[in-house]
Amino acid sequence: MARVIAEITNAHQGCPQTLKQLIQAASTSKADAVKFQWFKYDHLATSDYPWYEAYKGLFIHEGQWKEVLRLAKSLGLSIWVDVLDDWGVHMLRSYETWIDGIKLPATVLQSRVMIESLSFWKKPVLLGVGGWLDDEIDRLLPLLKKRVGNHLTLLHGFQGYPTHLEDAGLARIPLLQARYGYPVGYADHTDGSHPLAIELPIYAYFSGAGVIEKHITLQRSQKGYNYDSSLEPAEFATMVHRLKTAAVIMGDGEVTDAQRSYLKDAVRVVATQPIVKGEIITQRKVSYKRCPDNNGIMPQELESLLPVISQQAVAVDQVFSTNSIKKPVIVIAVITRLKSTRLTKKALRFIHGVTAIERCLLNCLSVPGVDHVVLATSDLPQDKELTNMTMNGEVEVFCGDAENVVQRMMDVAKLKHADIILRVTGDCPAISPEILEYLIQHHLEQGCDFTTATENHALGTCGDVITVEAFERLLQHPKPLTHTEYLSAYFRNNPHLFTSHVVELPPVFQYPNWRLTLDEPLDLSMFEELYRGLQVGYEPLPFARIRPYLLAHPHVLAINANVQVKYQVDEKLVRQIKKETTLDGSA
Secondary structure (H helix, E strand, O other): OOEEEEEOOOOOOOOHHHHHHHHHHHHHOOOOEEEEEEOOHHHHOOOOOOOHHHHHHHOOOHHHHHHHHHHHHHOOOEEEEEEOOHHHHHHHHHOHHHOOEEEEOHHHHOOHHHHHHOOOOOOOEEEEOOOOOHHHHHHHHHHHHHHHOOOEEEEEOOOOOOEOHHHOOOOHHHHHHHHHOOOEEEEEOEOOOOOOOOOHHHHHHHOOOOEEEEEEOOOHHHOOOOHHHEEOHHHHHHHHHHHHHHHHHHOOOOOOHHHHHHHHHOOEEEEOOOEOOOOEEOHHHEEEEOOOOOOOOOHHHHHHHOOEEEOOOEOOOOEOOHHHEEOOOEEEEEEOOOOOOOOOOHHHOEEOOEEHHHHHHHHHHOOOOOOEEEEEEEOOHHHHHHHHOOOOOOEEEEEEOOOOHHHHHHHHHHHOOOOEEEEEEOOOOOOOHHHHHHHHHHHHHHOOOEEEEOOOOOEOOOOEEEEHHHHHHHHHOOOOOOOHHHHHHHHHOOOOOOOEEEEOOOHHHOOOOOEOOOOOHHHHHHHHHHHHHHOOOOOOOOHHHHHHHHHHOHHHHHOOOOOOOHHHHOHHHHHHHHHHOOOOOOO
C-alpha cells in the first residue's frame, strides 16, 4: 500500500509535550512515518517579517528535538523533515542517522545555495511540485539529481488553507509518473471536516500515489496552525485503515487463484480431426469448446504459440495441453555427393574464390527461423572430402545411405530431432534464402506434409519443405523407393497419401528462364561471372542482389541459357519417374 506520512508541521504550537502527543497519536493511527519542520526564526525570516513572532513562538530547541526523535524511533515510526533554512540543514547533519527522508518545499527549491548545502544527503527526498509547470520541473530536476541523487519522489498537492476539491488535480499523478519516471506521492490538504477528507487520499492512491502525506491534529476545534486541513487521530486511523483496504483491492497485478478458478469453465483448445504425433497444428485443425480438463490450453495461449507440433496423438475433441505441443525444430538438409560426370566434383569447384557447396551453405545458414543446417552426403570414400565443410562449426556433416535420399534425410531428422526438414541440393550455390523462408512460412500456415513452389522461378533457387512425420510414412510404404533423387515426385504424385501445397511465388521471384544451378561447365562460367561482377566474398548472396544485377547484365544469363535440364527433355525418364514414384493406397 501507499506509505502514509503523518504531517505534524506546526500543530505542536511550539509545545514539546504536544509534539510528543501528536507522535503518539500518529503511531496509534498506524501511520508509517511522521514529518516535522526544522527552522529557526532568525534564520528563516527578518525581524520585521509579519510572521516572525509566530515563528519564534513555534521554535523548539535542539535538545528538545533529540527527545522527540528518540520517541518517534521507539514507536517504530520513520522520521521525515522539511528543511527550511540553514539551521535546519545543521540539524539534518547533526541527526542524519535518525532521519529517513526529507522534503524540499517550493520555497527551498528557489534557493540554489540551500540545494547545494544538501549535497551530503543520499537518502530519499520528497520534492514538492504542487503548482509547478512541467518546464519548471524540467529545469529543476537536473540540479537536484546532481546534488541529492536519484532517490526522488515527486509530491503533488499544495496547502490552500484548505485546498478546494476542484484544485486536487489527481489526474496529474499518472501524468507526472509517465513524464518523469519517478514515484509520485500526494500531499492532501482538503478541509479536515469535509466528508471527502478521509476518502481523497484513497482516490489519490488509486491514481498512482505511492506516498500519502496528511496533516494530523489532536483536536480541530482548538484551531491551531494548519488545523483546517488536518484529521483528528480517530479520523486519521480510519483513513489508514481504508488505504490498507484499498491496497487489498488494488492487488499486485497478478492473477489470483480465485480469478483463475473462475476460468475453469472457459473454452479450451480441442482437435477437430485426428492428429498424429509430429503433425503441424494449425487453426483449421482445432476448435474451442468447454471441457472438463482445466489444464487444457486456452485459445489465446495457442494463438500466441502457433505454429506448433503435436508431441502425441490427439483424438477428435481431445484437449491440447502445453505438454502435448512444442515449437517445431526446422532443419535444412543439403543433399550433396561428388559423383557428377558432366562436371566432376562440382560441389568443390570454386566460384570467385569460394567453393560451390560453401556458397550454398552460406545462403542456407542465412535463412531466418532455421535451427540447424546439415550437409547430408554419403558414407562412401569418394565423398569423404565433403566432411570438412563444417563452416567453422556452424554446419554438421552427416554421412549416410549413398542412394536412398529419403533414408539419408530421415537419419538427419532423427540426428537433429527435426520436425520440419528442407531438402536443398548442393548444386544450387544461389539457393534463395528469401524463397526458403517464404516456403517455410506457408508450410507451417497450411500444416501440410509437403510444400514446394511452382516451376515459375529461377532454376536452382528453390527447395522443398517436408514434415518429418510424412517422411516416416513414406519410408514405411511397402513399395521400394527407387527414385529418391526425385523426392518431390513421391509427395506430388500421391495426393491420396500426402497433403501437398504448391506455392505461387511473388512476382519478384518469377524468372523461370534463368538457370542458376550447377551441372555443366557453362553453369560454372555463368556463376563465376555473376559472383565476380557482384564482388561477393565469403558471405550469403540473397536473390534480392542477384535479380537487379542479372536484369542489368543479360549477357551473364546468356552464358548457360542453352543448357537443358535432363528430366525435363527426356520424356522416357519423365514417364519412368511418374510410374516409379506413384504409390498405391497402402502404407
